[in-house]
Amino acid sequence: MGSQSKTTMRAQQYDARDNKLHLNEIPIPEPREHEVLVKVVCASLCHSDVMLFEPNDQGLILGKNPVTIGHEASGTVVKAGSGSEASKFKEGDNVGFLCAVECCFDCTQCRTVHNSWCKTGKTKMQGFTLDGYFQEYVCVDARATMVLPEGMDVKLAAPLFCAGVTAFHGISDCELKPGQWMAIIGCGGLGHLGVQYAKAMGYKVIGLDITDQALEEAKKCGADHVFNSMIDKDWQKKVLEVTNGGVDAAVNFTASKKSYDDAPAIIKPGLGLLMVVGIPRQALELNALDIALGRYRVKGSNNGTCYNMKPAIEFSAKHNIMPHLTTYKLEEVPKMIELMNSHKAQGRMGVIFE
Template identity: 75%
Template sequence: MGSVPAQKTMRAQQYDARDNKLHLNEVPLPSPRDHEILVKIACASLCHSDVMLFEPNDQGLILGKNPVTIGHEATGTVAATGAGEVASRFQEGDAVGFICAIECCFDCYACKNVHNAWCETGKVKMQGFGEDGYFAEYAVIDAREAMVLPESLDPKSSAPLFCAGVTAYHGIADCELRPGAWLAIIGCGGLGHMGIQYAKAMGYNVIGIDITEAAIEEAKNCGADHVFNSLADKEYQKKIIDLTGGGVHAAVNFTASKKSYDDCPAIVKPGEGLIMVVGIPRQPLQFNALDIALGRYRIKGSNNGTCYNMKPAIEFSAKHNIKPHMTAFKLEELPKMIELMNAHKVQGRLGVVFD
């Protein structure tokens, strides 16, 4: 059991619902409980759902503690461990990645097969939202949610794998397509640029769709076979139908745009096409019931992972050398990162790298 650092406080970027702003606060250094590890954060990256805290939304983001340290996507090194058996699997200095559900049982059907959000205890909280997250110098992590990084993954650059990576991997893998199938990735930014890499590694023909030239360029850099700017090219849907011989076998939507979901049915192959829901718009989605009833397309969802499906995604990333494209910032620059994301001026992922 490693010892808790001697310092008593640390810096953390905290969201305060009273003024809807971020504050760089000095807060107490947390101590791990028996089932937890204390992690010195090496890298914490920004996810679109972090930014949703500042927006009105009706999609179920629940803020508990206030103010709360934001961020749910990070990697680091173990600084100390709790006294319990699960925490004893880690040693001081281990490079680790982790995901953010806490206070759930990890053992019920929902925790093992669906998502911890539906744990039968009803007590689950998500770090970065209901409890303190990772834009801080240290964080306590439930040891059941953590894993030692493969040797090829650097904790100073691998944070995006532990939300964006796991989410993108399962968004593609859960389509369950045959190699050689046509797959459209809608939104080629923070999630999509990784989804393209996973899809190519799985042997699919990949079409990248976005509305900014920066994201289109990122899609090309990540190996997309074809790219379309759906805002600039009014014929893009027809071109995709012609290119694929009737439509894609799956359209994976990583965006928070309701319109992009509305446009999905037009590019999927009738009778074979799947619309994979990953990105979460502010407004509820609408699909035509007759289309679904008559089998024009299917709808499926994929989430940001659990401790049970995290490891395959990370090991696949290491094996196929899939890397997040990340621009590094300092902790005090987190407001600038949020501004860039809101302005759609982001290529890849934005992350805070700690010394």
């Protein structure tokens, strides 16, 4: 194994003292009994990684400092811990994994809601409170890890283990019937996957974004109609016309409060759904009378648990749904962040480790 001869590795670490990234040399960790040591093949950037650099009131907590960023990756097992869960993995397995660790994985909250609400209160998130995945090796919890389906490319799979699981459940948790209308708000890193999942589930899809390149991506992924809500002043009216009165569900993948404020106007009155996925810096404002009178419903969908990870990944493999990934070197993570902040990125951006 590569890490036996090597004791240190490179890592892109966020330092709160200067609010910047530093490419540091740090020790390669050793797996505990419930963990597997993975050589990272691809780590991809998610919008919540960028939130570390911004003031926010949405509960994003930094733990150790400096901390390796990144919570979306795929890689190859190089060593397994001695526990029963870890020993199911063998050297050379291509795997993906989720970032919640130190939780029990067994309480009702862990099994059915999210590991963040584990009854132990001890949950930590790799990439935020513990070292994440923009480093050459990482120890991950075996219970939140799975072997990739046969034929899935380990170099491309990384975004499926946050963006993919999130987008899949954001779409499927709307519980629409084939032929119903869905608006996907934000057609970038999450949304371009959301469009693919929605089309594979048989929905009619409207893509909404503020950049033309994201809308081009949505069209490539199969969106039936796309509108630029920044440029087209009549976009809401056009959505109502195309859908004959509004969409059955609007799934918001953006971090824009304005897009949340604008969404109810395009939802079909009575039983239409606003699905909350993206997290703006500011708190959302909802009209209590609209909710009380059933003008529309509000639901949330999170980035998944080890229990709902497999259906998302297996659906992706079955329908050949993969992220459109632009690749970079580890040294270029600051450039990736800059592109994400300036809305110039298409699809997902990731580091491929040689």
